[in-house]
Amino acid sequence: MFRRKTMITVLATGMLLSSGVVYAQTNSAPHAQASTAFDNKVIKKISAENMYNTIKYLSSVPREAGTEGEVRGVEYIEGQFKSLGLETRRIPFPIYDYKTKKQQAIVDGVDLNGRAFSGSGSGNVTAELVNVGKALAGTVPDEVKGKIALVVRGDITFAEKVQNVAAKGAVGILTYNNSPNGNNFGQANGEIPAVAITQAQGQELVEKLKNGPVTATLDVDIQTIEKTSYVVEAKLKPNKNKDTGEIVTIGAHHDSVPNGPGANDDASGVSAVLELARIFVNTPIDTEVRFLTFGSEERGMKGSSYYVSQLPQSDTDRMVAHFQMDMIGGAEAGEDHPLGGLIMYTIDGHKNLVTDLGASASSRMYDVAVPYGQLGRSDHQPFHDVGIPSALFIHSPVEPQYHKPTDTLEHISKEKLQQVASIVGASAYQIVRPDTPALNRAHVSPASVDYDFENRPVD
Numbered sequence: 001m002f003r004r005k006t007m008i009t010v011l012a013t014g015m016l017l018s019s020g021v022v023y024a025q026t027n028s029a030p031h032a033q034a035s036t037a038f039d040n041k042v043i044k045k046i047s048a049e050n051m052y053n054t055i056k057y058l059s060s061v062p063r064e065a066g067t068e069g070e071v072r073g074v075e076y077i078e079g080q081f082k083s084l085g086l087e088t089r090r091i092p093f094p095i096y097d098y099k100t101k102k103q104q105a106i107v108d109g110v111d112l113n114g115r116a117f118s119g120s121g122s123g124n125v126t127a128e129l130v131n132v133g134k135a136l137a138g139t140v141p142d143e144v145k146g147k148i149a150l151v152v153r154g155d156i157t158f159a160e161k162v163q164n165v166a167a168k169g170a171v172g173i174l175t176y177n178n179s180p181n182g183n184n185f186g187q188a189n190g191e192i193p194a195v196a197i198t199q200a201q202g203q204e205l206v207e208k209l210k211n212g213p214v215t216a217t218l219d220v221d222i223q224t225i226e227k228t229s230y231v232v233e234a235k236l237k238p239n240k241n242k243d244t245g246e247i248v249t250i251g252a253h254h255d256s257v258p259n260g261p262g263a264n265d266d267a268s269g270v271s272a273v274l275e276l277a278r279i280f281v282n283t284p285i286d287t288e289v290r291f292l293t294f295g296s297e298e299r300g301m302k303g304s305s306y307y308v309s310q311l312p313q314s315d316t317d318r319m320v321a322h323f324q325m326d327m328i329g330g331a332e333a334g335e336d337h338p339l340g341g342l343i344m345y346t347i348d349g350h351k352n353l354v355t356d357l358g359a360s361a362s363s364r365m366y367d368v369a370v371p372y373g374q375l376g377r378s379d380h381q382p383f384h385d386v387g388i389p390s391a392l393f394i395h396s397p398v399e400p401q402y403h404k405p406t407d408t409l410e411h412i413s414k415e416k417l418q419q420v421a422s423i424v425g426a427s428a429y430q431i432v433r434p435d436t437p438a439l440n441r442a443h444v445s446p447a448s449v450d451y452d453f454e455n456r457p458v459d
């Protein structure tokens with residue numbers, strides 16, 4: 001799971017609940033919700049032992065995106081999918097690291113210990129300073145052309161300030177704070193060198209400029225390093241004579257944080273994706289199932305975003321549900337909430353097809369209707385953003401080992417792995433099983449259940 005402290009923006013309201021998928025309705029009398037033969041047929045085959053072995057292999061080497069460790073994990077995952085006879089694809093995408101090699105602002109021979117903005121352009125420029133205040137649009141004077149703009153923080157973003165002075169031909173931007181605290185602020189996406197200094201330093205320069213020209217040198221060298229990360233995709237196609245044309249996706253992220261073993265985060269989710277692939281391969285289905293593992297989730301869901309962005313519209317239109325599993329085996333996660341603290345997080349905090357099926361499956365298998373809540377921070381986000389019902393299955397609150405070097409195999413609970421894989425497997429199977437429409441009218445149909453929203457913080 002991606003670490004971000006701010007709340008995700010709610011992006012959509014009134015998301016489509018279903019795109020033609022018929023699922024259990026309580027239009028007849030409620031049935032006893034014991035595990036059905038349907039659950040047993042498929043779900044009993046899930047082996048926590050297999051999952052544990054996958055985690056053991058993956059977590060023995062850190063899998064930071066763009067490293068050899070990621071490639072090692074990807075090769076293993078790909079190999080597993082291929083050995084099941086699935087149509088498997090490794091999808092590369094670029095990721096970028098930025099390395100600041102030089103960040104200097106010199107005025108009258110004095111180094112101001114400036115900091116290059118994140119996203120600053122590189123270059124070494126020497127020119128006169130021009131005080132342009134806040135650099136609001138329409139206020140930047142023409143005389144800044146060929147000069148370095150001296151700018152104060154406030155009112156608009158730094159990126160906008162950079163844009164406004166660059167548009168007038170400034171060759172650099174020296175920005176000072178509007179409060180006494182530090183000189184490390186914001187993002188400045190632009191081509192020209194952009195350096196930040198303190199409020200006191202900036203105010204001194206403003207005074208100095210009243211007495212005549214002041215020359216400054218900005219020297220910024222930021223190296224961009226391109227690396228490659230991957231998504232692994234495996235397609236399980238239904239029988240040609242019985243194909244709904246729809247697609248269900250089941251995903252997890254295979255990358256770990258830098259130098260982290262990432263046993264629970266998220267080798268656990270990957271292990272469930274592989275295990276579900278293994279059991280679905282031998283199960284008749286009428287809907288395509290796509291098993292996905294994403295790289296660069298820990299860098300802000302880069303892999304899943306890339307994956308969704310490269311899908312043809314004809315695929316996106318047919319996708320009816322995305323199940324995301326992230327951190328599903330943490331022995332010490334979930335405090336004393338039922339079912340080890342399992343919760344289904346959606347981006348908008350609303351129920352959808354995925355959560356309906358999850359609650360129904362958990363209630364008949366474990367007598368607990370898994371609650372739902374609102375959270376992004378994993379790969380269900382990009383799927384939601386294009387209108388696909390999606391949810392994150394995770395134990396909340398997360399375990400103390402989260403994003404630490406101690407996120408190792410010994411803190412993995414086989415029981416939790418078994419539970420989550422079973423619930424997600426039974427939920428997905430409810431959509432892809434060939435007899436779904438008939439089953440929904442049958443006496444043995446798994447019924448929908450009541451389940452609650454919980455405002456439960458994940459960390």
Ligand SMILES: [Zn+2]
Binds near residue numbers: 403
């Ligand atoms: Zn994480």
